[in-house]
């Protein structure tokens with residue numbers, strides 16, 4: 001009992017004393033609920049205690065006397081403690097040991113959505129075929145609990161997305177029960193996944209969704225089933241015109257449609273006729289400005305905004321080395337900086353964009369009007385695009401005013417005038433905001449999510465931007481005329497400041 005309390009308080013010294021007095025058998029004592037002290041240490045992720053327990057060869061793999069007869073490694077999996085699992089493996093515990101429901105540590109980690117731990121155990125050779133007594137493997141559980149990222153990872157690791165459990169339910173059936181649309185879409189897109197397969201109760205995924213009145217899921221499944229049955233080769237017109245959901249082409253089409261089909265024709269047929277001779281300087285500036293704007297738009301829109309290379313070696317190294325990381329107990333997690341979708345280690349200031357589904361260096365934001373992320377490589381073009389559009393709108397406004405002076409009132413030109421005024425104000429504000437972020441060396445993303453980034457805080461937790469090098473150097477850095485600070489340099493810088 002005493003040792004149990006000591007474990008709960010993570011009192012290593014006292015634990016050592018007891019074990020020296022009573023021997024390692026003290027670790028094999030069960031509490032009134034039927035668990036050993038090692039269970040509790042594993043659940044709490046008390047790595048320093050477990051390292052000691054394994055060093056003195058204590059019994060670290062006793063099954064609990066309670067229901068399920070789980071072992072400490074199962075409890076470590078519940079909370080995703082990679083280091084604990086690693087220590088237990090080193091002490092000779094089997095990675096595939098099952099509890100009384102047949103759940104292995106991998107299955108339990110999948111139930112709780114611990115992506116990194118699952119990945120770690122698979123890389124350590126956990127048996128992917130392991131199923132619990134109802135025939136569910138880690139993928140079934142990940143789908144059932146709606147863990148999207150983990151579902152992807154398991155399928156990429158070779159789990160079979162078509163496999164049915166003892167009730168005849170596939171991961172798709174189970175994902176429908178979780179109502180996680182992303183997971184459902186992902187599973188539907190996998191090769192050979194049957195959309196209308198029945199489980200042993202005769203339920204298809206669609207029937208399950210209907211039974212639960214999950215309207216969004218029903219709509220998606222019905223559309224996908226209809227597409228798969230259609231004899232006409234699959235071609236999604238709405239996705240072609242408007243882009244896939246989330247990455248909608250609606251805004252970009254509306255805006256540039258207005259400009260090309262209405263703005264420019266009006267300019268050529270109305271404005272030019274009235275004032276070209278008188279205000280030729282303005283017209284010249286307007287034409288040049290528009291050419292420049294389109295050039296910058298195409299650049300910003302079509303170029304790689306700074307996507308980080310996927311499948312990097314650092315990612316796999318970080319996962320392998322995480323177990324030897326010493327700062328876990330200080331609440332630091334070396335896996336925080338990994339992107340499991342892109343399988344890379346995220347540098348500071350980068351972010352995974354949910355819309356383009358890629359990690360972008362120096363991520364600013366996703367802009368639907370250029371239909372692209374704004375990041376390290378295209379940010380200067382984006383700023384130029386904003387500024388040129390603002391100037392063009394102002395010249396356009398002036399030309400409209402002149403038209404009113406000469407020709408009198410017109411609803412047609414009046415609407416154009418309002419449209420230009422709105423654009424001028426919006427792009428003007430955005431240009432100023434953008435210039436401000438450049439001047440203080442921050443990004444839109446960092447402004448909006450300050451709290452999330454520990455590198456933007458000083459030791460007292462107040463906002464502090466370690467990248468700010470003064471306006472002149474910030475500007476030079478933005479335009480790629482001086483190199484950004486490197487991470488190693490930054491750390492030293494922070495130490496100097498604090």
Ligand SMILES: [Zn+2]
Nearest residue numbers: 339342352359
């Ligand atoms: Zn990513």
